Amino acid sequence: MSLTPTSYRRVTSISITRPPIKVLPTITHDWHDLGVLVAGGGIILGYEARLRFNGRSYPSNPTVPPATRLKDPAGKQVIGEEAGWMPKPAP
Template sequence: MRSGIESYLKKYLRDDLRIMSAEDRKYSYDTFDLNNDGRKEIFVILISSYFCGSGGCTLLILNPDFTLNSRMTLVKDLPLQASSHTTHGWRDLVIQSRGDHLMKYNGKKYPSNPSTQPKVKLADVPGKQPILEGAFDKTLSF
């Protein structure tokens, strides 16, 4: 799993790698089946000042074959939450970005900016399950 993620990141960031320091190349990941197909999607949070600002960090959701499904910015706090409710066959996500925001799959991807999506009360989200819990404590380098 880790080698597939790192191979993807090096390809995805190939133009940036030459200017990135070793400290800039930090990430953490988790897996979760979002579309109930028996294969887990891969959540990669990029954790460094290169990818994080005052609004949050960059999150990539990769398909099981290590291709990009969705990219989000301004992801502030972890864990994310996956709801049992689905849209277009994919679980809704709750992502913190100055409040809890509901992210619905549009048939191709999730929205890129959580702060532009509707706010929700986490207590009202059905069947929530955490994703990337403790990710900031489990950083890796690529």
């Protein structure tokens, strides 16, 4: 979400990710890159993917380019158990 003068605007919707979600120290187009866990659904060995802001949004699918596998998992976890916030399971 991006803050506007009166509310927030959705920047992107990212599919097939799992916690943890991290804000990475690297920056693209003045926005921090994101690190997301990709696992399940046929992906046997989960991995972290780097999502870079393209000036308008982040990639919506972390399993295909322009998303890339993250080699250095450093970053600040913002969603997940360590961050104190976990999404609720779907009903």
